[in-house]
Amino acid sequence: MTSMDMKFVILFLFPVVIGSLGNFSLLYHYIFISFSEQRTMPTYFILRHLTVANLLVILSRGIPETMAALGIEDFLNNFWCKLIFYVLMVGKGVSFSTTCLLSVFQAITISPRSTRWVELKVRALKCIRSFPSIFWVLHMLANIRVPMLVTDKRHNKNITNTIDYQYCSAAISSKEINYIFMALSLSHDIFCLELMMWSSSSMVFILYQHKQQTQYIHRYKSSSVSSPETRAVQSILLLVCAFVSFYVLSSIMNVWFSLFDRSAWWLVKTSALTHVYFPTISSFIFMTHDQCVCKPMWKK
Structure with missing residues (x-):
């Protein structure tokens, strides 16, 4: 095993262990809350789906x-290659959509008490639980072509029009088809x-705005201790920055794979790292994010 392989073992083993434990x-935590409390917040329901998608x-x-970095060869047959990549793409899509849903729902939850927002909150509470299930179905259908493109290394006869993942291979479709799916x-x-x-x-x-209105309450508090509002703002900004950063990197990788017949080895590894590190980091961000803004701040 080379030093480069050992570095990738460490880079991938960290999210597998730490990210899995975090999620x-x-x-x-959210399953325990759902069984221990008679009425749970819809945010916890969304987060259950999100953590499952991140784990996948x-x-x-x-x-x-x-395993590939450890030098293990041919450990996946054709069936497992197709299944693993299908699960990966479905989980990635559901994670994306559910993160968006969570952000929108929390914005509605902490909105001020006005007639317009109250009506929107009531509608959101009625239909919020159906959205995660819809996301699973939609992404399962949207990625139905993934198993058709992925094969194991032994069944791959075309070495020029594929992406080599060391343990599996993904065929590259024609550019016209790629343009359609990329646009969608x-x-x-x-x-x-x-x-x-x-x-x-x-x-x-x-x-x-809420901090400005209640600033007099925190006037006599120590400046070294940040207010709940400040911690909430920091968590939101951190989550958005992490999400956008990893998404941009992942999009660059996807565009490269879609437009070019050959992919560099380092691009394949970089794409894999972007896939596993955002779910790892987001699990710890959500621990803080949940504590800060899951509950309405104007609830008496």
Whole structure:
């Protein structure tokens, strides 16, 4: 094993272990709350789906990459290659959509008590639980072509028009087909990003207004201790920055794979790292984010 392989073992083993523990802890926490409390917040329901999706992404990409870096060859047959990449793409899509849903719902939750917002809150509470299930179904259908493109290394006869993942291979479709699927994917992603940026900006604005209105309460507090509003703003900004950063990197990788017949080895590894590190980091961001802004601040 070379020193470069050992570095990738460490880079992928970290999210597999730490990311899995973080997301399993969150999942256990929200499941425990749902059984222990008679009425749970809809945010916890969304986060359960999000943690499951994040776990699927981490395990389906992190474990094979770690085994490949360890020098293990031909450990996946054709069936498992198709299944793992299908689970990866579905989990990635659901994670994206659910993160957007969570951000929008929290913006509605912490909105001021006005007639317009109260009516929107009531409607959101009625239909919020159906959205995660819809996301799973939509992304399962949208990625139905993934198993058709992925094969194991032994069944791959075309070495020029494929992406080599060391343990599996993905065929590259014609550019016309790629353009269609890329346009559909980008339209969905851009819409979700716009919603997420709008909701996050709204939360920052609402929290800032609330802080200004209640500033006299914190006047005699120590300046070294940040207020709940400040911690909430910091968590929202951190979450959005992390999400956008990893999304941009992942999009660059996807565009490269879609437009060019050959992919560099370092691009494949970079794409894999972007897949596993955002679900790992987001689990710990959500622990703080949940404590800060899950509950309405104007609830008496």
